[in-house]
Amino acid sequence: MQSIRGMHDILPEEIKYWQYIYLAAIETFEIASYQEIRTPLLENTALFNRSIGENTDIINKEMYTFKDRGNRDLTLRPEGTASIARAVIEHNLCNNHQIQRLWYLAPMFRYERPQHGRQRQFHQLGIECIGSYNAMADAETIYLAQYFLNKLQCTDYSIEINSIGSIKDRSRYKLDLQKYLIPYIDDLDQESQTRLFNNTIRILDSKSQKTQEILNYAPKLINYLEKSTLEHFEEVTDYLESLRIQYTINTKIVRGLDYYNKTAFEIKSPLQGTQDTICGGGRYDNLIEQIGGPQIPAVGWAIGIERLLLIAKDQIKIQSQPLYYYIATEGYEAKKYILQIIPILQKYQIKFEIDFTNSNFQKQLKRANKKRAIMCLLISSYEVENNSITIKWLQEYQQESYHIKDFLDNLKNIKQKYH
Ligand code: ATP
Ligand code: MG
Numbered sequence: 502m503q504s505i506r507g508m509h510d511i512l513p514e515e516i517k518y519w520q521y522i523y524l525a526a527i528e529t530f531e532i533a534s535y536q537e538i539r540t541p542l543l544e545n546t547a548l549f550n551r552s553i554g555e556n557t558d559i560i561n562k563e564m565y566t567f568k569d570r571g572n573r574d575l576t577l578r579p580e581g582t583a584s585i586a587r588a589v590i591e592h593n594l595c596n597n598h599q600i601q602r603l604w605y606l607a608p609m610f611r612y613e614r615p616q617h618g619r620q621r622q623f624h625q626l627g628i629e630c631i632g633s634y635n636a637m638a639d640a641e642t643i644y645l646a647q648y649f650l651n652k653l654q655c656t657d658y659s660i661e662i663n664s665i666g667s668i669k670d671r672s673r674y675k676l677d678l679q680k681y682l683i684p685y686i687d688d689l690d691q692e693s694q695t696r697l698f699n700n701t702i703r704i705l706d707s708k709s710q711k712t713q714e715i716l717n718y719a720p721k722l723i724n725y726l727e728k729s730t731l732e733h734f735e736e737v738t739d740y741l742e743s744l745r746i747q748y749t750i751n752t753k754i755v756r757g758l759d760y761y762n763k764t765a766f767e768i769k770s771p772l773q774g775t776q777d778t779i780c781g782g783g784r785y786d787n788l789i790e791q792i793g794g795p796q797i798p799a800v801g802w803a804i805g806i807e808r809l810l811l812i813a814k815d816q817i818k819i820q821s822q823p824l825y826y827y828i829a830t831e832g833y834e835a836k837k838y839i840l841q842i843i844p845i846l847q848k849y850q851i852k853f854e855i856d857f858t859n860s861n862f863q864k865q866l867k868r869a870n871k872k873r874a875i876m877c878l879l880i881s882s883y884e885v886e887n888n889s890i891t892i893k894w895l896q897e898y899q900q901e902s903y904h905i906k907d908f909l910d911n912l913k914n915i916k917q918k919y920h
Contacts, residue, residue, distance in 0.1 A: 507613070507621025517819045518810055522653070526606055526626055529649045533641070535602040535628055540584040542608065546574040551792050552583040554759025556699040563611040565621075577610035580758070581627045582785065582801060583792070589631055590794035600632035606806070618776030618808045626809075627782075629801035631789075636733050639764045639784060639800050640740030646768060646780055646802055647746055654816035655809070658779065661751035662741075662766040664734035666726040668759065668787070674725040675701045685715045705753040716753075723752055733763055756781060760788040764800065770812045779812070780804040826853040827869035827877045827895075829862055835880040842878070842890075845909050870895055 504510060511519060527537075546566050553559050565577040578584050585603060588594070594601045606626045613619055628645060630638045643660065650658060665671060679701050686694060690709035697704065705716060723731075741748055748766075756765045765783035772779075782802020789797040826846065830836045839855065846853045854872065856865045862879060869877040879891040890908045893900045903911075 505621070507615035509620065509622070517821065518814055518817055519806070521817055521819060522626070522806060522809075523606055525649065525652050526604065529645065529652060530602075530604040530628060533602070533645055535604045535630075535645075538585060538588065538603045538605050539607065540578075540581070540588050540605070542577055542610075543575045544578055544584055544587065546576040548583050548587055548792060549576055549579060552586065552758075552760050552788055553580070557757055557759060558700075558703075559611065559757065561700075563613055565610045565612055578607075579611045580609055581605050581607060581625055581803060582629060582758075582760070582788070585629050585631075586785075586789045586792055586794070586799070589797070590789060590792065595632045595795075595797050598632065600630065600638075602628070602630050604628040616776070618772060618805075618811055620807060624806040625803040626806055627801060627803035629799055631799040631801075632797055633800075634733075634786065634798045636736035636764075637740055639737045640744060640746075642782065642800050642802055643741060643748075643766060644744050644746060646782070646804065649804075650768070650780075650809075650813075653809075653813045655813040657812065658768050658770050660746065660748040660766060660768050661754055662737070662748050662764065663722075663750060663752055663754040664726060664730055664763055665722060665755055665761060665765045665783070666730050667762045670725045670727065670730070671702060671722070674720065674722050677720045677725075678702065678704070681719045682715070688712075688715060702755045703757065705755050706757075721752060722755075730763055737764055756783055760785045760791065762786050766802070768804075770808070772808070772811060776808060778805075779808045822850075822852045824854060824872055824874040825851045825876060827865075827872060827874035828853060828855045829865035829869065829877055829879050830856065831862060831881040832885075834882060834885045838880055838885045839878070841905070842909070845912055849913050851912065866893065866895075869893075 546564070549564060550560060559579045564579055567575060569575050585605070589601060604627065606624065608622050609625050610622055612621060615621060628642055630642050647660065679697065682689065682697060682701070682704065686697060688711060689697070689704070690707055690712050693704040693707050693709065693712050704712065707713060738748070754765050754767055761783040763784040763786070767778050768780035769777045770779050771777070780802050782800070784798070784800040786798035789795065789799065828839055830839060843853070854874070856868060858865070866877055874895055877893045877895055879893060884890055888905050889902050890905050891900060891902050
């Protein structure tokens with residue numbers, strides 16, 4: 502049996518990076534008054550259909566949708582924002598105009614061709630600032646993305662931002678862009694050709710050089726934006742400058758989800774190919790209303806953790822606690838005897854490992870050495886009868902005996918000595 506294509510186990514060697522990221526997220530976001538939220542993996546398919554947009558890649562071809570035994574249409578969530586918007590409405594989290602600052606780290610599912618940095622089950626870390634139209638909220642979320650990346654010693658990235666106006670602005674623009682591109686249809690790359698009549702604006706995102714050359718003279722989205730949108734964008738960039746955040750304006754950023762309006766941004770890494778975006782986000786002032794809630798504005802982003810690890814892993818230095826005590830016993834009584842030691846090791850957070858075998862001390866010591874333990878506790882019927890404990894310091898080849906009480910009283914000091 503094997504795991505499903507594009508879905509991977511995260512093995513113990515790898516999980517320490519995930520734990521590190523999770524802790525870094527708690528430290529970064531809780532300080533900024535963001536609270537963690539967890540929503541179910543499954544949602545009604547209608548939630549995504551109504552929010553993400555019918556002509557997007559996600560809705561067209563990437564969703565894991567199925568019927569459950571009650572004939573309900575369900576989907577494994579392809580992204581986090583729609584579920585959170587649903588939860589905000591369902592639990593009335595923004596009543597009395599309060600702002601909700603939320604973060605999550607959770608698996609997402611998209612039926613895509615698996616490749617380097619692209620999986621079918623992947624993880625996103627995201628934040629959502631819900632309840633404010635203020636450009637300061639856009640700037641704060643971008644600031645937190647940068648802060649988080651820097652905290653992981655990840656500095657090789659660029660922040661690109663754009664303003665994409667409202668759905669109305671974009672539909673006017675889409676028609677003009679289509680009109681401009683139709684004469685060039687045969688010169689466009691394959692993917693852009695298929696996007697021309699439904700997902701037209703995503704063509705701006707094309708990686709094909711030829712398509713990009715054609716786009717050089719195409720109508721520009723910025724000319725279709727309302728004055729208030731342009732003013733909002735200027736405020737965002739102004740705040741970013743005050744926060745000393747380096748960014749570039751990239752008018753070709755459009756994002757793959759329809760619910761964004763005004764600010765859209767991406768953080769790109771020097772990774773090659775189409776998997777260079779580690780973070781994508783933007784403002785979504787109409788999403789909550791669109792799925793049946795009140796008019797509540799919001800802004801947020803999501804980072805793909807697998808992609809982040811591709812660039813950040815080497816810089817992450819994990820300090821794991823050494824194995825202090827390997828516990829070797831001989832006989833049944835000795836095994837029972839160590840049960841008075843274990844809770845104290847737990848209490849002082851001293852790492853231990855019990856040898857479960859009935860092999861002789863020599864073999865157990867060999868294993869202790871192999872595990873690079875600092876000490877091996879040896880307990881035989883002699884120690885049990887004398888209420889004592891024998892310690893072998895594995896690097897120094899020394900052996901000492903203690904009364905069990907002295908040993909337990911001194912445990913804390915022994916740990917400090919070695920830390
Ligand atoms: P792409 O253009 O690479 O498909 P996207 O626009 O679909 O990305 P978003 O929906 O904005 O991506 O998701 C935000 C981030 O989640 C991406 O920048 C990426 O880091 C990560 N991500 C998205 N899809 C995948 C995937 N299939 N496997 C791994 N990470 C992913
Ligand atoms: Mg995608």
